[in-house]
Amino acid sequence: MASGKILVAQGGGPTAVINQSLVGVTLEARHFRNVERVYGARHGVRGILEEDFIDLTQETSHNLELVAKTPSSALGSTRDKPDVKYCQEIFKVLRAHQIEHFFYIGGNDSSDTVQIVSQQAQKAGYPLRCIHIPKTIDNDLVGNDHTPGFPSAARFVAQAFAGANLDNASLPGVYVGVVMGRHAGFLTAAAALGKKFPDDGPHLIYLPERTFVLEQFLADVKAVHDRIGRCVIAVSEGIHDASGIPVISLLAKNSEHDAHGNLQLSGTGALADLLCEEIKSKLQIKRVRGDTFGYLQRSFIGCVSDVDQCEAREAGEKAVQFAMRGDRDGSVAIRRSGNYAVDYALLQLQEVAGKTRVMEDAFIAASGTDVTEAFRQYLRPLLGADMPEASRLRANPVAKIIAAAS
């Protein structure tokens, strides 16, 4: 069993429950008498580099519980991806502060970071226990049934589409909602959980797991619109053509990339606008509206899955237990063990790092524009309690008088 100080940090995009994991680490670590201090690094690995730590051991339990309920990374985040030199600087700081445990809460880019830091620590002969704690609204970590943060974002998307469908039913036309998800369509697919009645939208769902063909898209929209006079569409920001080129790139003049080489897909309404323009001009439909859910879907305060909250907390607690009672580095993973219960495993870092999970074929309907019942059953328990539901007036038509007489 190791001893001393532990360091926790948060990387990548925030989620609604990432602070549950932070608090899970902090409170669980206090149960171990050999833990002298729990430090938090501000803005991920960058905070280590800059020796920018706060002492979480001085936090009250009450305030930690309040922070746990607050979305987005309380410690701050970063998109930095450490190279060898970066890691050497990190070690210098960790050594100076006698830190022996490093917990990094993040997605697949962050798991990559943990793996590099772990490898560099081994090479340098520095006894650092590195544990990756999963977090991503994209749900794209391999080895996990699902990842903390995804259920709450999925709940937001399902609720948003339930509302957008009502809006569209009230003032009919075509509605395009663009959802986050670079390679994995899980979050976009969650739109399907907003449906209650058979004719509810989303009527069409476009995922990055399937090739996007503009002509087919327009034909799909026309078919739905011809049939029911309206159409609600969920589109992943990561949709791409047959050669893998993102549809947004076909439009964007100035594309932007982050340190991980990722093209900027979020923070712009361009994709929704492009698709709406195509529908307006090619299908001659007048009322076409597009929304890009943007940052709301990952940071909106007050829309959270209680199941997600508990699991994110547990992932943090388990990380500390694995570190203190185990003998290796790794990545905490959620495994489904019932309908519905979960358990936690510690995967090897190389099983997770740099890999991207996408939606299984069994979750995507043969049409390519809907999900299967298997996906609905997979997602439903994750959304948590008290999902709001839409209700309709019953059809009690009044007999026409004038029309009947004419």
Place this chain on the structure above:
Amino acid sequence: MASGKILVAQGGGPTAVINQSLVGVTLEARHFRNVERVYGARHGVRGILEEDFIDLTQETSHNLELVAKTPSSALGSTRDKPDVKYCQEIFKVLRAHQIEHFFYIGGNDSSDTVQIVSQQAQKAGYPLRCIHIPKTIDNDLVGNDHTPGFPSAARFVAQAFAGANLDNASLPGVYVGVVMGRHAGFLTAAAALGKKFPDDGPHLIYLPERTFVLEQFLADVKAVHDRIGRCVIAVSEGIHDASGIPVISLLAKNSEHDAHGNLQLSGTGALADLLCEEIKSKLQIKRVRGDTFGYLQRSFIGCVSDVDQCEAREAGEKAVQFAMRGDRDGSVAIRRSGNYAVDYALLQLQEVAGKTRVMEDAFIAASGTDVTEAFRQYLRPLLGADMPEASRLRANPVAKIIAAAS
């Protein structure tokens, strides 16, 4: 006291509580023994024209209560603006069905419709009692302290900015959130209620009540960004230059107008993208993100003010009471009568119809980019119970070791 059948319809953009008013009318009308039937017209005045009625008298109380909690117009809505000929067709249908009361739930375009229908009825000598029930997320009806629908949308906007501020603090940069509001900035101003700590965003708020000058905007953003390293901005979709030209028009190639002559501002991310592009290129700030809240802010299921729900219900109930016990047409208005309580008045239709309220000067800070404490006090009670709140870790900095030694 009038008798017979009553007709209720919903016009304009949906809100989170517009069905509360519908259910308020329906249930209250049942208390009057002279009310034989309550009909609902599908899709506003268009449903009257097309004789498309459903019999709400056959609805169960339980289902009506479920519908009341559902956002968006349960009867469907319309953007039609009746002219004289349209109204003559309407009378033909109302006469045929012996309808003597017309309740129209809507915003200022809808109050205009009610006024035209009322005038046409009087000219035609048809005994039709016309009551307008207020509804608009824009809060731009004159004679009202506020309008049903606005508090819930304001709550969504405040919660969205509370989350966006956390996201921006975690991954610093510039964030632009575009909020609905053609002429009135109330909903955009609601972003200020998402602030808890002094350095929280939104740091800048741009309202249609003030002239938008791009150079000043860029200088404002630069000043905030230079000071705190980040900047969260709330922008109304209706911002315009000194000559009144909407900023979005300066960009849009193909602009779209509805039947009321309104330029399409929503359902496109163009304004946010334009502003982000200006900030990126002129201020050389790398991380600039824009979201357009779009339809989420008026139809999101599961984000509602309980105060708004009750008031929207009461506005519907009062409309029936005014119609049954009064002797004139009019528009129901909410008056504040305490801190916090409300009462209801019946205004003359011409006091409300076709008029647009904008934010009072006392609500806008001298800088033009913030709200006043008076506005915060005005809005706070409307947002309802259990507003989610952000919490922070306390600052317990760990002493630097390496930096101190060098």
